[in-house]
Amino acid sequence: MGYSIAIDGPAGAGKSTIAKRIAKSLSFVYVDTGAMYRAIALHLIRQGVPPGDSDLIGKVCQEADITIRYQDKEQQVLLNAENVTGLIRTEEVGNMASASSVNPKVRLKLVELQRALAAGADVVMDGRDIGTYVLPDAFLKIYLTASVKTRANRRYLELQKKGIPCDLAQITEDIEERDHRDMTREFAPLKQAEDAVLVDTSSMNIEEVADQILKLYKEKRAKL
Template sequence: MIAIAIDGPGGAGKSTMARALAKELGYIYVDTGALYRAIGLYMRRKGIPTTDFAAVAGNLGGVEVRLAFRDGEQRVFLAEEDVSDAIRTQDISIAASNVSAVPEVRAFLFDLQRDLAKKNHVVMDGRDIGTVVLPNAQVKIFLTASPEERAQRRYLELREKGLEAEYDQVLTELKQRDYDDSHRAVAPLVPAEDAIMVDSTGLTREQAFQRLLRTVQDKIS
């Protein structure tokens, strides 16, 4: 099986690019960040502070999270509820960053992610795929862009969904998550040693995708 790992900071376009790449190659797309978001949502709904790592770890037993694929699209479920849209708020983004620093959470999701890669050709995106989850992936890419451009993309995405958002707040929260993700003790956000760096600053979505596609094709051809 072929595994393509795409890591990078929030707002870099990982999910969009990975989804398009998987469709182009006929692979399964796995958005690992959605799994952490689902756990963050679960904890918030239970009234558990996501910065209280002991409490988060102690309540993992009640979490039933799974991925389903419909017409090539990934859907995320908590028990029987499709939470694919509910997990896409800024509030849950911060919660996801918090719970992702909990070792027990990462262990909880580790086998699920690896099992998908064992059974399918996958394009998997996240923040530690090439370094921790799939260290033997045939292709490792670190996708990034400037903080300002990433914040603008996230801001427009939120507004398109009808959600209230302020650009300055989005930028501040994005920079904070960048810091939190890159400084956490467990699986920090860093490029794998053999990752190919792809910077999409100033590129249109199509230009970024074509650059990514060429990079992957060069590695697997």
């Protein structure tokens, strides 16, 4: 399976930012699994599927054709042949992704694609269940986390910077609800893999987190 690196953790922990940086440093392929779930969520929203209708989610998600392509080393997410990379980062899509990702049919649909990507290249993959379920044999597993307060503040500043109206209290509530859903779902819940290294980013900047993970990777490679 190559030298795959699995980065798991709750919403807002900085997984995607760190994973992209690690992948670039090591010339690995970055696989943003969250973007895949967001693409399915966008499809569900467009089809008017309520977040709580599990049966309908399981049915309608099968109509979504999700593919990944790389353009100038950047991941592009296609939904039914439409490039939706720029449409899937809204709070509405994020909340629907969290609600729909607990559905086994949604997860099984995407896991096959994710494993195929890892089988064909050295990858850095981030998500909620990469080290525990998608890539249980990953070369290095990281569990990236931060306090709810820290994660909410980061998201608030990110949205403010983009000029998107937001409320810190609402963001905090959304993150707490998302954590609960992710950690208590029956199928492949969010949890730290037994052989994953815990990295708490609450008091660390991006460079410090990336440096720590790169150090862990290089130390493990040196032992081979």
